[in-house]
Amino acid sequence: MGKNLLFPPGPGADPLHIVYEEDGLKRESSAPCQLNCPAGIDIPSYIALIGRGEYDKAIAIIRNDNPFPWVCGLICPNPCEQWCQRRYLDKALCIKDLKGLAARMVMEKGTGYLIPEPKERYSEKVAVIGSGPAGLTAAYFLAWQGYRVTVFEAMPEPGGLMIAGIPEFRLPRDFVRREIQAIRDMGVEIVVNTPIGDEVSLDELRNQGYKAFFLGIGAWEGLRLGIEGENDYPQVISALEFLKDVSFGKKIKPANSVAIVGGGNAAIDAARTCVRLGSQSVSIVYRRTRSEMPAHFEEIIQMAEEGIHVHQLTIPSKILGSYGKIDFLECLMATLGEPDESGRRRPTAVSGSEYKMPVGAVIGAIGQKPAIRRYPGFGYLDLTRRETIRVRSHNQQTNVPDVFAGGDAVTGPATVVEAIGGGKRAAFAIHAFLRDLKMPEIVPPRPRTMIPPIVLDYHKKSFIQRQEIPLIDLDRRMHSFDRVELGLDEIAGREEAKRCMRCDICERCGKCVEVCRDRLGVSAIRFFHSGESSLILKDYVHGLPKCIGCGSCVNICPTGALQLEDRDGERVLLMSGTVINRIKLETCEGCGAQYVTKVMVRHVEKLIEAPEEAFEQKLCQDCKRISKAFKMVGETPDFSVQRIQ
Amino acid sequence: MSEYYIYQDQKRCIGCRACEVHCKTKNDVPVGASFCKIIPVGPKVQDGIPRIKFIFMPCFHCETPWCVSACPTGAMQRRTEDGIVSVDKSLCIGCKACITACPWGSPQWNKETGRVFKCDYCKDRIDEGLEPACVTGCTTAALKWVSPSESSSLKREKFAKKITQGAPTS
Numbered sequence: 001m002g003k004n005l006l007f008p009p010g011p012g013a014d015p016l017h018i019v020y021e022e023d024g025l026k027r028e029s030s031a032p033c034q035l036n037c038p039a040g041i042d043i044p045s046y047i048a049l050i051g052r053g054e055y056d057k058a059i060a061i062i063r064n065d066n067p068f069p070w071v072c073g074l075i076c077p078n079p080c081e082q083w084c085q086r087r088y089l090d091k092a093l094c095i096k097d098l099k100g101l102a103a104r105m106v107m108e109k110g111t112g113y114l115i116p117e118p119k120e121r122y123s124e125k126v127a128v129i130g131s132g133p134a135g136l137t138a139a140y141f142l143a144w145q146g147y148r149v150t151v152f153e154a155m156p157e158p159g160g161l162m163i164a165g166i167p168e169f170r171l172p173r174d175f176v177r178r179e180i181q182a183i184r185d186m187g188v189e190i191v192v193n194t195p196i197g198d199e200v201s202l203d204e205l206r207n208q209g210y211k212a213f214f215l216g217i218g219a220w221e222g223l224r225l226g227i228e229g230e231n232d233y234p235q236v237i238s239a240l241e242f243l244k245d246v247s248f249g250k251k252i253k254p255a256n257s258v259a260i261v262g263g264g265n266a267a268i269d270a271a272r273t274c275v276r277l278g279s280q281s282v283s284i285v286y287r288r289t290r291s292e293m294p295a296h297f298e299e300i301i302q303m304a305e306e307g308i309h310v311h312q313l314t315i316p317s318k319i320l321g322s323y324g325k326i327d328f329l330e331c332l333m334a335t336l337g338e339p340d341e342s343g344r345r346r347p348t349a350v351s352g353s354e355y356k357m358p359v360g361a362v363i364g365a366i367g368q369k370p371a372i373r374r375y376p377g378f379g380y381l382d383l384t385r386r387e388t389i390r391v392r393s394h395n396q397q398t399n400v401p402d403v404f405a406g407g408d409a410v411t412g413p414a415t416v417v418e419a420i421g422g423g424k425r426a427a428f429a430i431h432a433f434l435r436d437l438k439m440p441e442i443v444p445p446r447p448r449t450m451i452p453p454i455v456l457d458y459h460k461k462s463f464i465q466r467q468e469i470p471l472i473d474l475d476r477r478m479h480s481f482d483r484v485e486l487g488l489d490e491i492a493g494r495e496e497a498k499r500c501m502r503c504d505i506c507e508r509c510g511k512c513v514e515v516c517r518d519r520l521g522v523s524a525i526r527f528f529h530s531g532e533s534s535l536i537l538k539d540y541v542h543g544l545p546k547c548i549g550c551g552s553c554v555n556i557c558p559t560g561a562l563q564l565e566d567r568d569g570e571r572v573l574l575m576s577g578t579v580i581n582r583i584k585l586e587t588c589e590g591c592g593a594q595y596v597t598k599v600m601v602r603h604v605e606k607l608i609e610a611p612e613e614a615f616e617q618k619l620c621q622d623c624k625r626i627s628k629a630f631k632m633v634g635e636t637p638d639f640s641v642q643r644i645q
Numbered sequence: 646m647s648e649y650y651i652y653q654d655q656k657r658c659i660g661c662r663a664c665e666v667h668c669k670t671k672n673d674v675p676v677g678a679s680f681c682k683i684i685p686v687g688p689k690v691q692d693g694i695p696r697i698k699f700i701f702m703p704c705f706h707c708e709t710p711w712c713v714s715a716c717p718t719g720a721m722q723r724r725t726e727d728g729i730v731s732v733d734k735s736l737c738i739g740c741k742a743c744i745t746a747c748p749w750g751s752p753q754w755n756k757e758t759g760r761v762f763k764c765d766y767c768k769d770r771i772d773e774g775l776e777p778a779c780v781t782g783c784t785t786a787a788l789k790w791v792s793p794s795e796s797s798s799l800k801r802e803k804f805a806k807k808i809t810q811g812a813p814t815s
Contacts, residue, residue: 607746621753635686
């Protein structure tokens with residue numbers, strides 16, 4: 001406590017309320033975006049750095065927790081934005097695109113990523129199986145710890161879903177390759193075309209001297225549709241297989257008319273890829289409604305723009321065809337019943353509502369599972385009901401002590417950022433395992449640093465709108481694999497960064513409100529409930545018209561988010577870097593010091609009901625004493641010579 | 646006015662500020678603030694001789710203290726039995742309304758705790774039957790602690806007269 005010079009807590013604050021570590025940073029981050037980031041990135045700090053134009057430092061902060069800022073800047077489903085407190089004022093920040101901007105500025109205009117030096121050098125070798133986001137993240141953090149890491153990849157190119165799954169129009173391959181190169185530069189060896197578990201088993205690697213293993217093998221096996229005719233036609237393909245083929249150059253359209261079964265991101269990616277490959281009619285068959293689709297909101301919008309039709313409340317029941325080719329997909333209509341265990345309403349088929357949809361190919365995208373069964377070498381691993389690898393959630397350790405796992409192989413089909421989080425946890429657990437340390441516990445993310453906020457006035461801050469992300473022309477989108485979302489440019493990014501409310505400084509404890517409303521009786525500073533348990537200062541638009549500038553809130557503030565400064569004849573009240581009020585100061589007639597706000601004097605006058613002449617002369621407390629002393633002996637006060645301390 | 650009064654014999658006071666030092670030590674007052682203060686008036690040439698007066702300015706513990714009316718939380722309190730005005734630390738929120746209200750400049754700001762504190766006539770010492778630190782520490786016995794038994798209204802009049810006599814006539 002007290003070492004954080006940037007935000008010293010108020011003198012009246014309770015020191016036990018917020019715990020600071022020795023480095024002067026909070027023990028636990030208070031920013032909802034950071035707390036909800038699966039990788040635990042210190043979002044407010046890097047946004048502030050982007051606002052200052054210090055992209056190198058921003059990337060360095062992101063790469064403390066996430067080796068793929070550029071990939072995440074393009075395709076992260078941004079759970080952070082869903083928790084952004086700014087959305088209770090207007091809209092959330094474009095956190096994802098800010099990250100992308102920083103990465104682009106460093107990679108394209110700057111010097112590239114800074115390759116961190118290992119903290120130590122250890123002799124142990126660690127094998128990472130699978131070079132998806134989880135595996136590469138684990139490799140990155142292990143190499144940073146100082147281990148010799150070898151990554152084994154079954155496919156001809158490392159990257160997992162980032163290379164072979166997510167279509168190019170969302171994630172250009174060049175960006176992925178450059179970020180993977182940055183991991184290679186740390187000394188990580190990546191061996192491609194080498195599947196482990198089938199011919200080469202883990203035991204063989206153990207004999208080669210590998211001391212610990214990380215399995216990031218992903219979930220590549222598409223779930224079967226389980227309908228009649230599924231196995232009879234070659235045009236029934238799984239979404240991931242299809243996307244993989246397209247990614248590796250087999251850009252052939254499945255048919256002129258394609259039906260994609262499912263409502264997740266894989267389904268939409270497959271559908272949009274079909275459009276780009278030239279399919280005339282692409283439709284998504286989904287058994288619930290559009291609002292229940294698990295895919296990202298933006299993707300659903302963009303998909304609709306590209307002319308993909310969604311057959312809602314439709315359950316495929318049969319695939320019909322002739323001469324080895326599909327002619328129809330027979331479907332049933334459905335209604336939504338009671339919510340199931342996932343909280344979504346369960347669809348029930350309406351009997352007798354069968355109809356035939358003329359299609360040439362069916363792409364199944366109803367989920368995937370890890371292809372563990374295909375690799376007998378992993379047979380001794382404990383699996384869950386969904387055939388994913390069972391791990392301890394806080395350290396990613398499987399039932400075999402030296403084998404750790406993460407990514408889709410553990411979570412089932414999920415997101416890149418969740419895989420990164422899993423890889424990071426596993427890397428620290430492997431370090432603890434190899435060094436015989438205590439296994440890491442679940443710890444909430446900590447702030448990585450404390451960056452001074454960008455000082456702005458409340459009205460300016462509240463009127464900056466969320467930046468629109470420019471998209472390329474629709475016509476070009478439908479015919480090429482060019483990147484759809486162009487991201488923020490530098491100017492827009494700087495503006496966007498200014499919108500951040502810096503929840504890492506203010507904890508929204510409401511002590512200032514309590515003191516101002518309940519004890520002072522002024523009710524100037526007001527927080528409103530936002531969401532379920534959080535508070536937000538909503539007076540950004542109006543400032544604090546009732547404020548008398550007494551500073552009680554600053555006194556009580558336990559985080560130092562509220563600050564008071566007297567400058568240029570004004571008392572300025574700052575909250576997390578935003579000027580929320582400016583009040584004119586009174587000047588002492590004796591010494592010329594600006595000692596109290598004008599409203600404060602009026603406020604006190606009203607309270608004590610003193611005769612008016614009592615406050616005619618404006619004097620600070622020291623000059624009042626001098627004036628009274630002189631008057632007691634009948635002299636005219638002389639303020640100039642009396643300032644002996 | 647409280648039932649106590651610190652009478653200053655200005656003829657005896659030499660402005661050594663021992664009262665301020667004793668006050669600071671006893672009440673643990675940090676740099677910048679001072680509960681009582683010696684204000685030098687002068688020097689002025691009187692009958693060919695330079696004269697200086699030292700006025701002792703503690704809190705006078707008013708009968709109807711404005712600081713008490715201004716305090717929003719009731720931290721500033723006037724003790725009913727003897728009229729001593731003091732701050733309850735646990736209630737003070739540091740709004741400085743009392744500082745703005747007091748015409749004598751008595752309440753002081755404690756930067757370290759973020760609260761107001763002020764002269765309470767060393768009420769803990771008084772309750773023990775002692776005199777305030779400034780009176781005890783006065784080197785020339787210029788300060789006198791006048792308790793209710795000694796101070797009659799007549800005596801007060803006399804003090805007032807003395808003050809006016811001490812003022813320069815020419």
